[in-house]
Amino acid sequence: MRITIDGVTTEVDGGTILDAARQMGIDTPTLCYGDTLTPVNACRVCVVELEGARTLVPACSRRVEDGMVVHTDSERVRTSRRMVLELLGSSVDLSTAPDALAYVDRYGAEPARLGTPPAPAPRIDNDLYVRDYSKCILCYKCVEACGVDHQNTFAIAVAGRGFDARISTELDVALPDSACVYCGNCVAVCPTGALMGKTEFDLREAGNWREEEQAQVDTVCPYCGVGCTLTLHVQDDAIVKVTSPDDHDVTRGNLCIKGRFGYRYAQNR
Numbered sequence: 001m002r003i004t005i006d007g008v009t010t011e012v013d014g015g016t017i018l019d020a021a022r023q024m025g026i027d028t029p030t031l032c033y034g035d036t037l038t039p040v041n042a043c044r045v046c047v048v049e050l051e052g053a054r055t056l057v058p059a060c061s062r063r064v065e066d067g068m069v070v071h072t073d074s075e076r077v078r079t080s081r082r083m084v085l086e087l088l089g090s091s092v093d094l095s096t097a098p099d100a101l102a103y104v105d106r107y108g109a110e111p112a113r114l115g116t117p118p119a120p121a122p123r124i125d126n127d128l129y130v131r132d133y134s135k136c137i138l139c140y141k142c143v144e145a146c147g148v149d150h151q152n153t154f155a156i157a158v159a160g161r162g163f164d165a166r167i168s169t170e171l172d173v174a175l176p177d178s179a180c181v182y183c184g185n186c187v188a189v190c191p192t193g194a195l196m197g198k199t200e201f202d203l204r205e206a207g208n209w210r211e212e213e214q215a216q217v218d219t220v221c222p223y224c225g226v227g228c229t230l231t232l233h234v235q236d237d238a239i240v241k242v243t244s245p246d247d248h249d250v251t252r253g254n255l256c257i258k259g260r261f262g263y264r265y266a267q268n269r
Helices: 017-023 075-091 098-106 141-146 185-189 198-205 257-267
Strands: 002-005 008-011 047-050 069-071 129-131 156-159 166-169 195-197 215-220 229-235 238-243
Touching (some): 017 069, 047 075, 075 098, 129 198, 185 195, 229 257, 238 257
Parallel strands (some): 002 069
Antiparallel strands (some): 002 008, 129 195, 215 229
């Protein structure tokens, strides 16, 4: 199929507008999109202008059609993205969302003109990860990771409507009383730091989280024979975080509780 994006025509085998744009080296902003997740069209930051369409369309889920003419950086697109970012930034804390902050600068958004986000206290009810709903943009990535896309645990879902919408466990019970198995795959896909490993949270609170100084080392998880690749994030000769590559054939970015949080044994002197 032939598609024209920002005045340049190219041939693609299929996929979405976002796939085609990336193939052409066009940087299209995304927040709720994940390479290993089903698109849910929640954040609307990736919208583009499609000639012949009445409204802007989400690049992450709109499939390519032969003859499409797309504009990814028109004034209409930039205005829409700027407004979305201002609404997000005025309702949630984006301080630990570097991609979102970069988009705010890129589109000249001014969230402060619409108000200041509330700051409810983080929920700390376990030793593995922290939930800070003041940073949640309802991107649904954690719900998808916990559900059909990865874990199939279904411990969380969106509860409430409108301004009361929030990510919640069943019946809003505490996390230890829910169906959560603490795999941390929801933490891995969270784009804003609303879900954060307890070690990282504690270091940030102490002003000692220095991501730019951290070394990353790949190894194989020692707990079983599956062969999951672990990426160890090391600071001050200590493992402070564990992730897994999205493009790894075994994990696709996912781990179990032992792989993601079991690293603490290495530092138990």
